[in-house]
Ligand SMILES: NC(=O)N[C@@H](CC(=O)O)C(=O)O
C-alpha cells in the first residue's frame with residue numbers, strides 16, 4: 001500500500017482570486033500548494049483588456065506573502081466589444097494564457113458576457129490563428145431550460161456550432177459536470193480539453209438538497225445526479241490528458257452564501273489536494289494523480305511541467321481551518337464530508 005507519494009508541483013487551471021481584502025486572504029491558500037493558476041477575470045468590473053489584466057496581475061503579485069512563489073496565468077473576459085488586436089497583443093507578450101467566455105447571465109459576475117456569438121467571431125478567429133485557448137463556462141441561460149440540463153444543451157446549441165464555425169479554435173470546457181461533457185471531450189481531438197473541479201468529484205445534487213439546503217455546496221454549474229459524478233470521477237482518474245484539474249475555488253463570504261439568494265461557488269483551495277488524493281486512492285488510481293494535477297494542464301497550455309515536487313503522506317486525520325478569516329467576512333472551506341488522511345508534507 002502506498003502511503004507516500006511525490007508528484008510534480010500542481011497547477012490550478014481555473015481559480016477565482018477576487019481582489020482587495022479577499023485576494024489577500026485567499027491567495028496564500030492556493031500559493032501554498034500550487035505553482036501556477038489560470039486566474040478568472042470575473043471581477044466587478046471584469047478584466048477585459050490587456051492593460052486591465054496587467055494591473056490585476058500586479059495586484060496579485062503585490063498580495064503574495066513574502067517568500068512565496070506563485071505565477072498567476074492571466075485571462076481576459078470576452079465581451080462583445082473585445083478587440084482582437086488587444087487580445088492578440090496580450091497573448092504575444094505572454095501576459096495572458098487564455099480568454100474566458102461567459103454566456104451573459106450564466107454565473108457570478110457574468111453580466112458583461114456574450115449574448116450574440118456573431119459579435120465575438122473576429123476575436124475567436126484571431127484566437128484560432130494564434131492558438132490562444134478559449135475557456136468556456138458552458139451553460140445556456142435560456143430561462144426555458146432546466147438548470148440541470150443547461151450544460152448538455154449548451155454543448156449542442158452553442159459549443160458545437162462555435163467550434164465548427166471556428167476551425168482550429170482551442171477550447172477548455174471549464175468545470176464540466178455531466179456525462180455529456182465528458183463524452184463530448186472524448187469524441188474530439190487534442191484541441192478540446194476540460195477542467196474538472198474537486199467538489200464535483202465529491203458531491204452530487206443530493207448533497208445540496210437532502211436533509212436541508214446546504215448553501216456551501218451550491219455552485220455553478222450545479223452538481224448533477226450521481227451517475228454524472230461517477231462519469232467525472234472516471235474521467236479525472238482515467239489518465240486521459242484532456243482532463244485536468246481546475247478547482248474553480250470561488251470564495252464568497254458566509255453571509256453571501258447563507259442567504260435567501262445565496263451566491264454560487266465552493267471554496268476548495270485549502271484542502272483540494274488532500275481531497276483529490278483520497279478520490280484517486282478510492283478509484284485505485286493514485287499513480288494518475290500527478291497527471292491530473294500537474295502534467296495534463298501544462299501539456300494543453302504548452303507550458304513546462306513544474307520542476308519542484310510536493311509530497312503527499314497518508315496518516316493521521318488532516319486538520320484544516322473550517323473557515324478563512326477575511327476583512328470582508330468569513331469564508332467557509334469546502335467540507336468533503338469525510339475525514340482527510342492525505343496531507344501535503346513537503
Ligand atoms: N463556480 C461558481 O459557482 N462561481 C464562480 C463563477 C463560475 O466559475 O462560474 C464565482 O465566480 O463565484
Ligand SMILES: [Zn+2]
Nearest residue numbers: 107137220221
Ligand atoms: Zn463558471
Ligand SMILES: [Zn+2]
Nearest residue numbers: 016040248250
Ligand atoms: Zn469559476
